[in-house]
Amino acid sequence: xxxxxxxxxxxxxxxxxxxxRLHLVEQGTGPLVVLVHGFPESWYSWRHQLPALAAAGYRAxxxxxxxxxxxxxPMATQEYRMRALVEDNVALVRALGEETAVIIGHDWGSNxxxxxxxxxxxxxxxxxxxxxxxxxxxxPRPSEVFARMGGDQEFYVSYFQEPGRAExxxxxxxxxxxxxxxxxxxxxxMPAQDEPDPYFVSRGATLRDRFPEGRRPSWLxxxxxDHYAGEFERTGMTGALNRYRNMDRDWxxxxxxxxxxxxxxxxxxxxxxxASTTWMADAIxxxxxxxxxxxxxxLLDGCGHWLQQERPEEINQLLTAWLAAxxxxxxxx
Numbered sequence: 631x632x633x634x635x636x637x638x639x640x641x642x643x644x645x646x647x648x649x650x651r652l653h654l655v656e657q658g659t660g661p662l663v664v665l666v667h668g669f670p671e672s673w674y675s676w677r678h679q680l681p682a683l684a685a686a687g688y689r690a691x692x693x694x695x696x697x698x699x700x701x702x703x704p705m706a707t708q709e710y711r712m713r714a715l716v717e718d719n720v721a722l723v724r725a726l727g728e729e730t731a732v733i734i735g736h737d738w739g740s741n742x743x744x745x746x747x748x749x750x751x752x753x754x755x756x757x758x759x760x761x762x763x764x765x766x767x768x769x770p771r772p773s774e775v776f777a778r779m780g781g782d783q784e785f786y787v788s789y790f791q792e793p794g795r796a797e798x799x800x801x802x803x804x805x806x807x808x809x810x811x812x813x814x815x816x817x818x819x820m821p822a823q824d825e826p827d828p829y830f831v832s833r834g835a836t837l838r839d840r841f842p843e844g845r846r847p848s849w850l851x852x853x854x855x856d857h858y859a860g861e862f863e864r865t866g867m868t869g870a871l872n873r874y875r876n877m878d879r880d881w882x883x884x885x886x887x888x889x890x891x892x893x894x895x896x897x898x899x900x901x902x903x904x905a906s907t908t909w910m911a912d913a914i915x916x917x918x919x920x921x922x923x924x925x926x927x928x929l930l931d932g933c934g935h936w937l938q939q940e941r942p943e944e945i946n947q948l949l950t951a952w953l954a955a956x957x958x959x960x961x962x963x
Contacts, residue, residue: 640680642700645725647718649709650702653694654722658684662728663953664719665692668737668761670808670870672699674857675736678942679949686950693722695742697869699861707793710872712880716746723753732953734758734897736938737906738873745884747892756956758897758949760937761906764920765913768888772877783830786837790874799836800867805859810841812850815935817903819845829905849939895960896921897952899945901933926952 640657655673657680665676673692683690694701696718697710704710719742723731733754735743740762747757748767769775772787779785790796800807813819814828821828821842828840862870898917900907907914907929917924928948930941938945 640677644700645722647696647702647721647725648714649696649704649718651700652696652702652718652722653700654691655680655693656689656691657681658688658690660687660689661957662723662726662731663688663690664722664731664733664743665690666719666733666735666739666742667692667695667698668735668739669873670811670858670862670867671737672858672861674854674861675936675939679938679946682942682946682950683953686953688953689726691722691726693718695739695873697872698865703865703869707872707875708879710869711876711883712742712745713749713883715742715873716749719743719746720750720753729753730755732756732758732956734760734949736760737762737935740764744892747894747896748887748890751892751894754894755960756895756897756953757892758899758952760899760945761901761904761935763898763900763907763910763913763917764892764896765910765916766887766889766891766920767881767884772881780830783832786829786831787874787877789831789837790871793868793871793875796837796871797867799838800862804862804867805855807838808858808862809846809850809855810838812855812936813845813847814841815904816847816849817901817932817934817940819847820903820934847934847936847940849936849942854939891920891922893923895923895925895956897925897948898927899937899948900929901935901937901940902929902931903933904935904937906935925955 640655644651644653667675673694676692680690697703733743740759744764747754776785776788826840831837
């Protein structure tokens, strides 16, 4: 374990990056660990991990992905393609005066972290994936896959494709929509098996119609919801939604990487109640081939999608143990 005197409080800063400006929150000193959030969140989703990683002797840095929070919000939809987000992460490492980093992501951040490690193995020496397992680029065109999933309903990723459509649902009441979305994917508040599936939209309806009524996850305090709502009320939802609108573009952009494994030391943590892990069970089964450097894979019983917020202490223990194991076998500086 690295010895460190962490910052008393997380430190906010901005750096220049291909996005224009990236907002970071940093705590601790030592080997760099980059934390990448998912949808619809911000750096704040790592609030429990920053002090824990700092105390363990790491320089923990959580960013606002482009389009979120205080980071720049390019106007063009194609500016949210995966390769652009990867280059933001490279710029982050360089701006912090480092040559290498461990990268850890959750939800969309898991995909971004995995692709960063795949494209730049010399920079991202180890990769941790939360909720969404690694599946190599390739396969059928994503939009065609999602269209088949819906049947007589519309899969939420397809619903998000048309610019302005989901924004019209969400932005009149961002706080209420976020509360419902977080509840729909959390252990203890997600819909029961006999209730409507929150990942599908009935024709002519909205995603919000499928959210559980009057339920608040135990991990989501009023102050937490205030933070998330305040960020999206200021920025709007388009930057965040544009990540979904580039999936076919990514399929084309990353074709040269089709089928490739990530060979660096890796970690996967999923929730047993998270649809991401149940839908992608085949990807988890394929880890011996797709993640040959896998150090640890854990499925948290009774946990939903928001792993590091639902079960922060357990996630902190798993992350610090994995980082210690990686540090022993692979110098992170």
